[in-house]
Amino acid sequence: MQTERMTAWFEATASRHSRRVYTAAPVDSETLDTLASACEGFHPYPDARVTLVTEPGTDIFTGVIGSYGKVTGAPHVLCVIVDEDAPFAQQHAGYVGEAAVLEATSLGLGTCWIGGFFDPEKAARLVRLGENERVVAVSPVGIAVDDYSGSERAMRTMSSAHKRKSLERIVPEGTAGWPDWALAAVECARIAPSAVNRQPWRFRMRNRDLLISRDSPIEMPRVTKALDCGIAMLHIQLGALSKGVMGRWEDLAEGPTMARFVPLGEPE
Ligand SMILES: Cc1cc2nc3c(=O)[nH]c(=O)nc-3n(C[C@H](O)[C@H](O)[C@H](O)COP(=O)(O)O)c2cc1C
Structure with missing residues (x-):
């Protein structure tokens, strides 16, 4: 892995916050290409990978508006995929998924890990899965709205998003x-x-x-x-x-x- 990319990811760790409300405007193709190649190019484990879906054409986010988990307006989606039979695939998926999230952050894009509130069957149709593969989590990708919307603010309070354990x-x-x-x-x-x-x-x-x-x-x-x-x-x-x-x-x-x-x- 290139040290230069890792330095950019390190810087992105401080500015990344989960964003759930997007402008719906598509991201320019050059930026999308950079993100897609970062996902394809970072493959340290055989049992976990990330794919950028540039045109999902369907809403895979199932949260209820105003409550935890509703993502709106996201033009693109990252799918985090695991080999279900591999014993360490889950931790590997967290590792490669976060690399994609931080790459997106460093490109100025909003993201939000979604593990619960998405439709796994719809997500599975967005990507080509191998026999033992499953989409374990997704993230919206796009331009987040400037101000946190009412529902996003309510959600952030609910999960005390910024708070961290000592x-x-x-x-x-x-x-x-x-x-x-x-x-x-x-x-x-x-x-x-x-x-x-x-x-x-x-x-x-x-x-x-x-x-x-x-x-x-x-x-x-x-x-x-x-x-x-x-x-x-x-x-x-x-x-x-x-x-x-x-x-x-x-x-x-x-x-x-x-x-x-x-x-x-x-x-x-
Ligand atoms: C594996 C994983 C799954 C998550 N699933 C959801 C989800 O289903 N819905 C949601 O709104 N947020 C989800 N989140 C986002 C977390 O709520 C968020 O990361 C946490 O509250 C910290 O806030 P921050 O990301 O702004 O630092 C998930 C985060 C992770 C890492």
């Missing part, structure tokens, strides 16, 4: 003695989006590695915590890189512990 909550063992890169990494993960803003991620250091876990071993059926954690995993990598530290994720299946970030190049 560092103490998400790092229960504390951060004493942590290197700078790890602190920057968890600060970046803290602002990551999650379903109903539940922030189910917890972090701890083991030797030189940073581990991510779910807040409990209990998974959710429709929108998994693993999907949220995959999003946070990309943010960890971007936060570490902001301090000059590259690294790689290794998946783990150890109870609630989901993966280990192994730093590769720590500056002197």
Whole structure:
């Protein structure tokens, strides 16, 4: 992955907010091409991918206007696709889906992860799916309206969208003695989006590695915590890189512990 793109994604983590009301104006084709190629070109895992649907031609968003989840006016849609049989596909989907969301943000476009309030059958008809593939989440893409509309404002209040858990909550063992890169990494993960803003991620250091876990071993059926954690995993990598530290994720299946970030190049 190009460091230049990752730097742009890191910057986008601070300005990204979920946007649900769009002007309906199509995005120019050059910008759409850039986003589509970023989706196609970023394929670190065989079991998760993202496709930009430029002309969905149907409303796949099922939320009720005025309540959580209604997206209106979105001219384009990102579909996040998993291989259902692969054990780590959900966290990989969060990782690649968030890359697409941050790429869109860096291009000046609005997005909103939607895991619950979309029609999976309609979404499946928008993309060509392999035998074991399923659309696990979608995002509108477009020009968000300048002012938050009444319904969007109400929704944001309902889910306290901007609020995030304290560092103490998400790092229960504390951060004493942590290197700078790890602190920057968890600060970046803290602002990551999650379903109903539940922030189910917890972090701890083991030797030189940073581990991510779910807040409990209990998974959710429709929108998994693993999907949220995959999003946070990309943010960890971007936060570490902001301090000059590259690294790689290794998946783990150890109870609630989901993966280990192994730093590769720590500056002197
Ligand atoms: C995996 C996932 C699924 C989500 N599903 C929905 C959804 O179905 N409807 C909705 O309105 N928002 C959905 N959201 C958006 C969250 O509510 C939002 O990210 C969170 O409240 C934090 O706000 P922010 O994105 O503005 O930082 C989802 C977010 C994630 C990461």
